[in-house]
Amino acid sequence: MRAHETTHHVQFVPGSEFKRRAAEVVANPFLKKSFRGAMDFLMMKRAAQFPDPELLERQRDLAEHIRRYSLARLPELLEQLEVNLKKNGVQVHWAETPDEANAIILDICRRHDAKLMVKGKSMVSEEVELNHAMEAAGIDALESDMGEYIVQLAGEKPSHIIMPAIHKTKQQIAELFAEKVPGVSYTEDVDALIQIGRDVLRKKFMEAEVGLSGVNFAVAETGTICLVENEGNGRMCTTVPDVHIAITGIEKVVEKLEHVVPLYGLLTRSATGQAITTYFNVITGPRKPGEKDGPKEMHLVLVDNGRTQAFADEQLRQTLQCIRCGACMNHCPVYTRIGGHAYGTTYPGPIGKIVSPHMMGLGATHVLPGASTLCGACGEVCPVKIPIPDLLIRLREEATHEAKPGHAPMFGQGAGKTAFASFAFKGFAFLYSRPALYRLFTWAATRFRFLTPANQAGWTKSRTPLTPAKKSLRDLLAERSKH
Amino acid sequence: MSARENIFRKLRAATTAPLPSPDAAIAAHYASLPRTAQADLARVQLAKDFAEKITAWHAEVHIVPRSTWVDKLKEVVAAKGIASLLYAPATTHGKALAAAGVAGLKPYDQPIDGWKRELFENVDAAITGTRGAIAETGTMIVWPDADEPRLMSLVPPIHIALVDADTVVPTLYDAITQQKWSAGLPTNALLITGPSKTADIQQTLAYGAHGPKELIVLLLTGEDAQ
Numbered sequence: 001m002r003a004h005e006t007t008h009h010v011q012f013v014p015g016s017e018f019k020r021r022a023a024e025v026v027a028n029p030f031l032k033k034s035f036r037g038a039m040d041f042l043m044m045k046r047a048a049q050f051p052d053p054e055l056l057e058r059q060r061d062l063a064e065h066i067r068r069y070s071l072a073r074l075p076e077l078l079e080q081l082e083v084n085l086k087k088n089g090v091q092v093h094w095a096e097t098p099d100e101a102n103a104i105i106l107d108i109c110r111r112h113d114a115k116l117m118v119k120g121k122s123m124v125s126e127e128v129e130l131n132h133a134m135e136a137a138g139i140d141a142l143e144s145d146m147g148e149y150i151v152q153l154a155g156e157k158p159s160h161i162i163m164p165a166i167h168k169t170k171q172q173i174a175e176l177f178a179e180k181v182p183g184v185s186y187t188e189d190v191d192a193l194i195q196i197g198r199d200v201l202r203k204k205f206m207e208a209e210v211g212l213s214g215v216n217f218a219v220a221e222t223g224t225i226c227l228v229e230n231e232g233n234g235r236m237c238t239t240v241p242d243v244h245i246a247i248t249g250i251e252k253v254v255e256k257l258e259h260v261v262p263l264y265g266l267l268t269r270s271a272t273g274q275a276i277t278t279y280f281n282v283i284t285g286p287r288k289p290g291e292k293d294g295p296k297e298m299h300l301v302l303v304d305n306g307r308t309q310a311f312a313d314e315q316l317r318q319t320l321q322c323i324r325c326g327a328c329m330n331h332c333p334v335y336t337r338i339g340g341h342a343y344g345t346t347y348p349g350p351i352g353k354i355v356s357p358h359m360m361g362l363g364a365t366h367v368l369p370g371a372s373t374l375c376g377a378c379g380e381v382c383p384v385k386i387p388i389p390d391l392l393i394r395l396r397e398e399a400t401h402e403a404k405p406g407h408a409p410m411f412g413q414g415a416g417k418t419a420f421a422s423f424a425f426k427g428f429a430f431l432y433s434r435p436a437l438y439r440l441f442t443w444a445a446t447r448f449r450f451l452t453p454a455n456q457a458g459w460t461k462s463r464t465p466l467t468p469a470k471k472s473l474r475d476l477l478a479e480r481s482k483h
Numbered sequence: 484m485s486a487r488e489n490i491f492r493k494l495r496a497a498t499t500a501p502l503p504s505p506d507a508a509i510a511a512h513y514a515s516l517p518r519t520a521q522a523d524l525a526r527v528q529l530a531k532d533f534a535e536k537i538t539a540w541h542a543e544v545h546i547v548p549r550s551t552w553v554d555k556l557k558e559v560v561a562a563k564g565i566a567s568l569l570y571a572p573a574t575t576h577g578k579a580l581a582a583a584g585v586a587g588l589k590p591y592d593q594p595i596d597g598w599k600r601e602l603f604e605n606v607d608a609a610i611t612g613t614r615g616a617i618a619e620t621g622t623m624i625v626w627p628d629a630d631e632p633r634l635m636s637l638v639p640p641i642h643i644a645l646v647d648a649d650t651v652v653p654t655l656y657d658a659i660t661q662q663k664w665s666a667g668l669p670t671n672a673l674l675i676t677g678p679s680k681t682a683d684i685q686q687t688l689a690y691g692a693h694g695p696k697e698l699i700v701l702l703l704t705g706e707d708a709q
């Protein structure tokens with residue numbers, strides 16, 4: 001591989017940067033309003049799909065069972081999937097890192113002398129930053145999902161895993177199209193804007209040598225991949241070009257087609273409040289002899305990128321249950337406030353906080369688990385019952401402490417440890433373990449509360465200062481028991 | 484060591500407690516849903532539910548007797564101004580169309596590689612059969628094969644689909660189990676629920692994103708079920 005091809009840009013997310021980006025969004029009344037409005041809309045639509053809370057609970061239990069069962073048998077199911085895919089004529093590839101995944105895809109493209117790749121929506125391709133790798137090798141990688149197309153045209157990244165362009169207004173999109181698409185004049189009419197995208201992309205579907213897609217579910221027993229979509233661009237990418245490459249994380253496999261049914265039903269209802277999507281695309285191999293269309297060659301790239309690390313630990317393994325519905329971000333007060341870009345990770349919101357540390361290391365992501373109110377909404381709506389708040393607490397611990405003796409450290413473990421926090425917690429432990437000293441401290445703190453500084457470092461930037469209570473809890477309780 | 488070996492080594496190193504298969508729980512769940520039994524009357528109800536649901540998904544549904552669907556199709560072709568209608572000449576319905584002399588018929592009889600541009604630019608509509616339909620969600624099961632290829636239900640701006648009312652089942656689970664999908668999947672099985680759509684611009688729904696802008700369903704019934 002030539003040097004300029006190792007183009008994987010690790011998206012480093014220093015803590016200060018996360019805070020700066022978040023602050024920017026909070027200060028932008030327009031973005032604040034658009035995320036709030038969009039999330040309210042999605043929450044309402046989801047709720048309408050689940051009028052019976054008991055039934056919903058049963059469905060979530062079932063979905064959790066299916067995902068946990070699949071993960072408990074992950075190595076076997078992956079082997080079975082590989083065998084059956086090969087039987088169906090699909091070429092199977094394995095990648096431990098983003099660079100490996102990109103090199104595999106690049107190699108396939110080179111063999112076909114590809115100049116243009118059309119892409120269906122694939123978060124894993126965002127995760128490995130495939131577009132950069134293709135661009136560096138002189139191959140056009142064109143996003144064809146309308147939202148992704150808009151975001152790519154604007155030189156941005158998706159701000160939501162289901163609705164990539166949710167941060168943009170139709171006025172902004174109208175301006176973007178008028179500026180970037182040849183021969184197009186400004187229009188705010190949504191149907192007209194979609195028609196513009198349709199016309200541009202239909203030409204590209206015809207031209208492209210390679211189509212790339214993600215995978216929503218991979219079925220081991222039949223050697224099948226399932227794709228969920230409304231637009232039809234996924235079908236275009238998987239049917240029109242001569243070569244179809246699908247890319248997925250290794251956790252997406254289930255045993256049987258029957259196991260997909262409850263998951264699909266919950267995925268669309270949780271994501272956008274739809275009972276079903278327009279298309280459910282079930283692909284079991286490339287074009288067979290005698291068939292008149294479909295790709296002549298089909299590949300599946302199975303990507304690790306930190307998933308085996310999550311898998312190693314029974315608690316953290318639960319992150320792999322995720323079916324990428326986005327409900328946790330739609331219901332997250334922090335996401336709603338700061339939007340998807342502030343996180344700086346491929347997967348924003350609650351799910352991003354629990355998967356990104358495995359993909360990018362805690363060194364790059366240690367501020368994320370802390371950026372949560374632990375309100376619990378994400379865990380309540382998650383269709384596969386991932387206990388996201390518990391996992392956030394666990395990752396906060398991992399981010400700020402060295403690994404315990406006998407435990408393998410996580411990638412970047414302890415990166416968020418700060419001298420001040422260690423000092424503060426040590427100080428607290430010192431006081432708290434000495435009752436007389438502790439009483440003296442609370443006595444002094446409550447008496448001299450007027451001395452508390454009004455400027456308390458980062459805390460007071462957007463909050464009122466903290467002041468000790470007039471009386472300590474211990475005193476209050478003591479008084480109450482006297483009455 | 485290869486990436487594959489490393490991945491499997493790491494996965495196998497983890498301790499996993501086996502869990503019982505979810506098969507029985509899944510079957511019990513779908514059996515517990517309120518549903519109409521498979522009696523004849525129930526079949527009519529299932530077809531009605533399907534028609535109602537797929538109409539709500541923006542499809543245009545015509546309920547027609549099996550014996551006269553070609554006449555209905557001619558009406559639709561005239562009403563929509565369809566000048567070029569792609570069809571599958573080797574299928575039963577394809578033969579019926581050809582025999583009836585429907586105007587503008589274009590057979591899909593050669594591999595796409597030689598006429599991609601023509602398909603994208605010069606075909607107004609395509610007509611396909613279906614393998615069945617799902618009442619719960621208003622969904623058609625499309626089962627492309629060598630005779631009736633995949634792109635027919637995707638590229639032309641109008642997709643006309645024939646659904647036999649007797650093939651409507653309550654849920655996707657019923658379809659997969661009763662029709663034994665796992666025993667023989669085609670290259671590309673499809674569930675289709677309405678025309679192509681997107682809400683990617685300000686959550687505003689727009690039809691005809693990349694696939695058909697219109698979906699027209701001819702729901703074929705016995706003479707008496709009108």
Ligand code: SF4
Nearest residue numbers: 322323325326328382
């Ligand atoms: S964690 Fe749960 S709610 Fe969030 S995207 Fe994954 S499945 Fe959906």
